[in-house]
Amino acid sequence: MSVIKNTGVKRGDKLTSAALNAEFTAVNTAFTMDDDNFRTEAIDQPAFNTNPNHGRSGIILKDANSYTIQSGTLTIQANTNAINAVPQAATEVGAQAVVITANQNDILRVYWQYDFNTTGNLSSPIGVDRQHLCWAMYLEWKTSSGGAYTPVTGQNDLEDTLNDGSTTRYGSISSNLRATSLDYHVIQFRENASDQAVYPGRRMGYGQYFYKFTSDTTLYGLRLVVRGIYEPIYDTTSSNNAIASTQAAGPVHTMVIYRTDLSFLLMRNE
Numbered sequence: 144m145s146v147i148k149n150t151g152v153k154r155g156d157k158l159t160s161a162a163l164n165a166e167f168t169a170v171n172t173a174f175t176m177d178d179d180n181f182r183t184e185a186i187d188q189p190a191f192n193t194n195p196n197h198g199r200s201g202i203i204l205k206d207a208n209s210y211t212i213q214s215g216t217l218t219i220q221a222n223t224n225a226i227n228a229v230p231q232a233a234t235e236v237g238a239q240a241v242v243i244t245a246n247q248n249d250i251l252r253v254y255w256q257y258d259f260n261t262t263g264n265l266s267s268p269i270g271v272d273r274q275h276l277c278w279a280m281y282l283e284w285k286t287s288s289g290g291a292y293t294p295v296t297g298q299n300d301l302e303d304t305l306n307d308g309s310t311t312r313y314g315s316i317s318s319n320l321r322a323t324s325l326d327y328h329v330i331q332f333r334e335n336a337s338d339q340a341v342y343p344g345r346r347m348g349y350g351q352y353f354y355k356f357t358s359d360t361t362l363y364g365l366r367l368v369v370r371g372i373y374e375p376i377y378d379t380t381s382s383n384n385a386i387a388s389t390q391a392a393g394p395v396h397t398m399v400i401y402r403t404d405l406s407f408l409l410m411r412n413e
Contacts, residue, residue: 210404212367216399220397221371221391223391223393227311230302230313235367239365241363243409250354250356251409251410252410254406255367257347257349261342262397263329263340263396266395278325279386280323280324281368283298283368298323301313301386308377316383327343328371373386374389
């Protein structure tokens, strides 16, 4: 613990700004803001001059912003390639060019929400024996100013080779879906000896992603992409639960997105 000797100003001395400032300078010099002088929760928000307009004080929250990355009507058609073939490419929902400068151990938190609908009929892949059909929206980032977008760490592009026990499939095991939001395509059930499919109408979807940087990193953009339709399977190759691409009979099965918002926070680890 630091020791301060306040002997500069004595009773009866004429106060001067220089002498008074020297006493406070001694305190500032002796008491460094480290774990020797401050315990956990010793300092709280009122002790700092934070910015009331956006909350970014640089103490914990280093950077933050929110964007509308898509608005209007975006229609995505379901994959029509065979289930044992690589599915059609993902569709970009929206992208945001933004420079995010992170240090090692900084934490990135990304959130997104979207207003959407799904449409279709009783054609393939619809069937009560194929429950939980879904669309997959996932996060990508750009790690160089002139580079391409790639899935974030912990996320893949849903084109891994899988096996459902009899057929080669394409998709991803669940542990590689860390930045994916899944939205059901249809509600299916059996009624009066016939298959029923109900498309629930316009609704909201949400997703989030957290990442702790392992080295100093600069990002140059964030974007969301979507593809479908997927179904849950058990991958016999890796012995893991997974989602695999299905084959739609035609362009009748779609996902329609009306607006997409994305926000991020960059925070210090401690």
